[in-house]
Amino acid sequence: MSNRVINILVPVISVIIGLIVGAIVMAVSGYNAVDGYIALWNGIFGDSYTIGETIRQITPYILAGLAVAFAFRTGLFNIGVEGQLIMGWAAAAYVGYAVEGLPKFIHLPLALIAAALAGAFWAFIAGVLKARFNVHEVIATIMLNYIALHVSNALIKVWADGGDKTQRILETASLRSPFLESITQYSRLHWGIIVALLMVVVMWFILDKTTRGYELKAVGFNHHAAEYSGMSVRRNIILAMTISGMFAGLGGAMEALGTFEYVGIKGGFTGIGFDGIAVALLGANTPLGVIFGATLFGSLQNGALNMPNEAGIPTEIVSIIIALIIFFVASGYVIRVLLEKFNSKKEGK
Template sequence: MMFSNRLVNILIPTISVFLGLLVGAFIMLGFGYNPLTGYLSLWEGAFGDSYFFGETLRQVTPYILSGLAVAFAFRTGLFNIGVEGQVIMGWLASVWVGLAIDAPMIIHLPLVIIAAALAGAAWGFLPGLLKAKLGVHEVIVTIMMNYIALYTSNALVRNIISDGQDRTDRIPETASLTSEWLAALTQYSRLHYGLLIALFAAAIMWFILNQTTRGYELRSVGFNQDASRYAGMNVGRNIILSMVISGAFAGLAGAMEGIGTFGYQSVKGGFTNIGFDGIAVALLGGNAAIGVVLAALLFGTLKVGALNMPTGAGVPTELVDIVIAMIIFFVASSYMIRWFLLKMKKEGK
């Protein structure tokens, strides 16, 4: 049996998903649940009617952008664990600008989206700068900046934006991504136009990395900094630029929640997990733009469909978290799957 490298890269996440679902089925059996009924309930909870389908696509939207943020950094040799903090700051910036400015939608909405991207980019700039100039590992800095983002946003919401309240006012319609047409089409789900922005961002990532000279430099620096420096590339500048672009994608993910799903910002008792789930999305998607979109669709399906499992099959939603964890485990252990496929390839010659 012959496997090309491209086919191997496609088979690894596919097999990982299958193995994760298979292990999840055995776990359901072990606890006395019917896995067929459980997965059927999950499917119906994600695609059973137009409302659930709209909610699934709504959940997919920020996952695409947070996955792109992680994947872009990965492709350039960086590990951006700070996507969660960048999501929070993008969320905050989008709502803040939405409330602070009074303008027609044609001006207001683009300003809000740009503000979210700039906030995420700014939150990615500092780790990139410290990495480029002082060699400080970006994992440490970005982890710490997640907590700084969380508590800074809470303080700003309570003391600056909302005048002592735990949430801001709702943003005006001129700054909102919501759509009455999409809502009516999906039985008034929270689906909004942000999905189009997320898909466009995936195309932008592909274009930057694969069709531009700057993208070639970014990938080259990620592959080998010494060789890139010898070739005349500015390694430090490319590291900073990579983190800035990654942060911009994450900031847009926050905007999808701030001006799309919820329409406000509130004091948070913990992380949104959008950024952390983006790590899993990027891994499953092979750090490729189209792969991230497909992986985000899978994760959105699992997250939304899981809500129907307790009522539809009596299966606790925590079992879906186990399935997701197993998928990530098999993706992280992909070298075993790759070894098996390559062995089959050699035997087939």
């Protein structure tokens, strides 16, 4: 059995085990597992509307996953993707509704750039604290998450008539398309998926095809060796966090300019940034892996919404099932070890 076959079998077996355990949970709880999984499938691929909503759900997960994965690849744990995403959301929404008189080909890119810069700036703060004052990025980014939530809400109260009413972004800044809506039965699918996939290419290019990417990975792998070879550790830490925040900020733009299209007060965290950690881990912190991780995570999250309606399964059981599937996929290393042992015994005969 070759390594390529093992690489294919590991996620497949992981998902199958997760589905089996999830079925056992449903059966023990008194629900029909077959009906539950049919409802899950229909919630993901049932018709063009659900497919559109599934892709729409996957889009911000790709960008959040890229943000976490980029930081991981450079030796940093950016747990502040949620805050950076919120700041990107606020910046994109503000530019989207406050800047008037621009054509779409200028206004939309401007709003996306504003989101990327806002997310990058918020991560830059954590990068400076890490590089200059040796403040651990986990602590700094967690605190910045809460600051971002309340700062963005305070800014929105000023921007949007004291927060008394919701301000919709202008059509010239919207990611939505009448064409996409018409072919998906008026789902919220938007062109943000193209932006997300382009960012996958950007991350791959930076890390694998540029000298700067090599430095970023080298610093993450071993600070002392990188410094000894003449690389600026501080500068690369700040740059790595800034680029990571850029991806997160664009994730916020997907929600502001595509999914919701309004400026409004947030009652709490979106959860997308935190889910991005799971997406990055599922994707082994690689650009291509993040696509698959986001696809799995986004599909399960969107499809699960149909399980209570169609199969009558309580949301609490649904959450347990989704968590089990993701848990076993994330535990693929154990399955890999078992397959490799089985393969070595088979070849030794």
